[in-house]
Amino acid sequence: MLQDIxxxxxxxxxxxxxxxxxxxxxxLMRLMNFAxxxxxxxxxxxxxxxxxxxxVVFVGGTVVAVVAVSLLTERIAFRPLRGASPVTLLVASLxxxxxxxxxxxxxxxxxxxxxxxxxxLQQGVAIGGAQVPRLDLVTIALAAATLAALTLLMRRTELxxxxxxxxxxxxxxxxxxxxxxxxxxxxxxxxxxxxALVTLILIEDQGAVTATVGTGPVLxxxxxxxxxxxxxxxxATLGGFLLGAATTALDVMLPNxxxxxxxxxxxxxxxxxxxxxxxxxxxxxxxxxx
Amino acid sequence: MLEIRDxxxxxxxxxxxxxxxxxxxxxxLVGLVGPNGAGKSSTLKAVAGLVGAADGExxxxxxxxxxxxxxxxxxxxxxxxxxxxxxxxEENLRLGATTRGRSDRSAExxxxxxxxxxxxxxxxxxxxxxxxGQQQILAIARALVARPRLLLLDxxxxxxxxxxxxxxxxxxxxxxxxxxxxxxVEQNTLRTLALADRTYVMRPPGQIVFEGSQAELERDPTxxxxxxxxx
Numbered sequence: 289m290l291q292d293i294x295x296x297x298x299x300x301x302x303x304x305x306x307x308x309x310x311x312x313x314x315x316l317m318r319l320m321n322f323a324x325x326x327x328x329x330x331x332x333x334x335x336x337x338x339x340x341x342x343x344v345v346f347v348g349g350t351v352v353a354v355v356a357v358s359l360l361t362e363r364i365a366f367r368p369l370r371g372a373s374p375v376t377l378l379v380a381s382l383x384x385x386x387x388x389x390x391x392x393x394x395x396x397x398x399x400x401x402x403x404x405x406x407x408x409l410q411q412g413v414a415i416g417g418a419q420v421p422r423l424d425l426v427t428i429a430l431a432a433a434t435l436a437a438l439t440l441l442m443r444r445t446e447l448x449x450x451x452x453x454x455x456x457x458x459x460x461x462x463x464x465x466x467x468x469x470x471x472x473x474x475x476x477x478x479x480x481x482x483x484a485l486v487t488l489i490l491i492e493d494q495g496a497v498t499a500t501v502g503t504g505p506v507l508x509x510x511x512x513x514x515x516x517x518x519x520x521x522x523x524a525t526l527g528g529f530l531l532g533a534a535t536t537a538l539d540v541m542l543p544n545x546x547x548x549x550x551x552x553x554x555x556x557x558x559x560x561x562x563x564x565x566x567x568x569x570x571x572x573x574x575x576x577x578x
Numbered sequence: 579m580l581e582i583r584d585x586x587x588x589x590x591x592x593x594x595x596x597x598x599x600x601x602x603x604x605x606x607l608v609g610l611v612g613p614n615g616a617g618k619s620s621t622l623k624a625v626a627g628l629v630g631a632a633d634g635e636x637x638x639x640x641x642x643x644x645x646x647x648x649x650x651x652x653x654x655x656x657x658x659x660x661x662x663x664x665x666x667x668e669e670n671l672r673l674g675a676t677t678r679g680r681s682d683r684s685a686e687x688x689x690x691x692x693x694x695x696x697x698x699x700x701x702x703x704x705x706x707x708x709x710x711g712q713q714q715i716l717a718i719a720r721a722l723v724a725r726p727r728l729l730l731l732d733x734x735x736x737x738x739x740x741x742x743x744x745x746x747x748x749x750x751x752x753x754x755x756x757x758x759x760x761x762x763v764e765q766n767t768l769r770t771l772a773l774a775d776r777t778y779v780m781r782p783p784g785q786i787v788f789e790g791s792q793a794e795l796e797r798d799p800t801x802x803x804x805x806x807x808x809x
Contacts, residue, residue: 449669450676453662460660463626465648465676465724 290418296536298424301431302489303532304525306505307512308438309482311524314513315455316475318374322381323361324509325502326388327480330357331487332497333392336401351484357388358480362473370468385506392499400498403491427489434485435525438478442521447474455519508532515558517568526569531558579604579759580625580728584634587620587784594620595784597634602728602761607754609774611767617784618763619657622730625761626654638728648677651727657736659717663706667697667716670705674720686723694719711742718749722758729753731762747773771795 309327313319334353338346365384369377409426412419442448454461454471462468486505491497508531516527534557538550546553561569580602587595595617602608610618623629625636627647636643643650653674662670671690675683691698694715700708705716714734721729731750735743747769753760754775764770771777771792779788788795 446672446676449665449672452665453669453673456662456664457660459628460656460662461673463628463648463654464673464720465646466673 290416291420292540294415294420294424294428295540296533298427299536299539300529300531300533301428302486303508303512303535304528305431305434305482305486305489306509307516307524307528307531308434308521309479309486310506310509311513311516311518311521312451312475312479312482314518314524315521316451317366317370317377317458317472319366319377319381320374320510320513321479322378322506323365323384323388324381324479324483325504325506326385326392327354327358327483328487328490328502328505329389329392329497329499330354331484332403332491332501333396333401335403335487335491336396336497339403347488350488351481354484354487355477355480358476358483359473361388362476366476367469367472370472389499396499398499400496402496405492405495409492423489423492430485430489434482438521441478447471451475511555511558515561515568517570520568520570523568523570530569579606579639580761581637581640582621582625582634583637585621585624585631585636586633587617587624587629588632589620589629593632593783595624598780598784598786599634600778600786600789602759605754605757605759606775607750607760607762607773609770609777610761610763610780611765611770611777612780613782614765615782616780617782618780619732620784621780622654622732622761622763625728626652626730628654648724648726652730653721653724653726653728654730655717655721655732655734657732659713661705661708661713661716661720663704665705666702667705667708668701670716670720671697671701671723674723677724683723686725690719690723693722709742711738711745714738714742714746715749718746722753726758728759728761731760733763733765735764735766743769 310321310324313321331350331354334350335346338349341349361384365380366377369380409423411422413422413425442452450461450466450471451474454466454468458468490501490505509528512528512531513524514527515531516525517523531554535550535554538553539547542550582598582600585595585598586593598617598621600608600610610621612618620629624631625643625647627643627645638650638652641650643652647654662673665673668687671687672683675686678686691701696712697716697719705713708716718731718734734750735746738746743766750760750762751773762770762774776789776791777795778786781787788798790798
């Protein structure tokens with residue numbers, strides 16, 4: 289029972305991190321970034337290339353690689369489209385996603401690459417008579433620490449206040465002297481860090497990376513953002529967590545003959561929630577983004 | 579301080595401002611009045627850099643404004659206030675002080691709380707929870723923490739109660755005593771004329787038809803008959 293609860297909370301925590309990375313750019317610049325999935329892919333391949341390096345280099349190198357690619361996509365693809373409609377940005381992000389995916393296929397290769405899991409993380413920890421996977425506990429701790437750090441950043445720092453102001457009224461923030469390029473680049477860097485953390489957990493769990501490894505997570509993030517509310521980071525956190533917790537809970541609870549229909553149950557529940565709350569669980573304030 | 583020469587502003591093929599020229603001297607409080615659609619707000623927006631000039635030029639202290647008006651010393655309080663409702667009062671003020679040095683910011687905030695005690699007592703409140711008049715005071719304070727050389731106020735009394743209109747005009751009057759240069763766009767013509775050192779009258783489509791003080795206007799009954807009775 290305890291093992292199941294930890295498993296469900298861990299699933300919710302991972303989806304929560306996945307959703308947050310996407311939600312930041314949705315709130316700030318109405319960018320539903322399809323290429324977010326490819327940031328996870330870049331992280332996965334960085335983990336593959338750095339698999340024999342010491343732990344600090346392995347983790348640090350992965351984070352740096354993902355943040356660098358995230359910043360590059362902003363500079364090359366999204367900055368020239370600043371102020372374009374959300375649909376234009378969505379299509380551009382799809383193009384970036386396809387380019388990155390094919391770039392990986394042409395360079396690292398199309399086949400799956402193994403990243404050996406850490407023995408330490410794969411071991412179980414005895415809690416109250418139950419064996420709980422250490423990776424689940426680390427996932428929960430990492431998500432909690434990330435949420436706390438993000439809350440502190442958004443509430444207590446000048447950058448956080450500028451990010452929140454720019455998400456509410458980008459033009460007015462600019463009139464007060466907030467530098468648009470710096471704020472948006474910072475948001476892409478934060479998104480990169482979140483994508484890197486997701487990658488480290490995901491690839492550690494799966495033990496391999498392919499060019500399409502980010503496709504599943506980016507769809508989860510889309511649904512989590514819509515479920516939670518497009519205008520609220522709190523909503524995205526909640527939406528992602530509930531989505532992940534429900535998915536994992538069904539994994540645990542569904543009888544074998546129904547388990548192939550897990551996603552059908554989850555998405556039926558999402559549609560039911562949206563039917564009653566079309567703006568998501570946390571609608572947020574009306575915004576006026578340029 | 580501010581020199582607008584033959585300014586033309588277009589939205590597509592429609593000219594909102596046509597060849598308007600005006601100037602605001604150092605420390606002056608200048609009014610810009612006229613009916614709806616006269617081009618007053620578009621003139622301010624051109625100075626604030628929100629719309630481009632199709633023709634003419636805008637100079638502040640003899641220099642073009644550039645891409646960041648606030649860094650050129652121009653603060654703009656827009657018609658709809660545009661405070662950040664999801665942020666606290668203090669966070670709104672901190673944003674206003676973005677261009678100040680880190681050490682200056684706390685001092686500027688303290689100065690604002692002394693000047694507007696209401697903002698001090700509600701510093702941790704959500705700005706969106708303030709009344710319309712309180713939000714207007716916050717919008718003016720947010721502009722003042724940047725210590726601008728020129729303050730642009732776009733219809734600061736729009737939609738406010740009579741008591742709050744008195745308070746906002748009182749604040750604008752006190753700005754002149756502080757030596758802040760102000761360009762005030764208002765629909766409340768009589769109070770603007772009474773308050774401002776000089777007033778420009780605009781009429782559609784964006785032409786200035788009179789410039790002078792209240793006394794000069796009263797000596798020119800044709801302007802009053804032609805334009806102001808329409809306001």
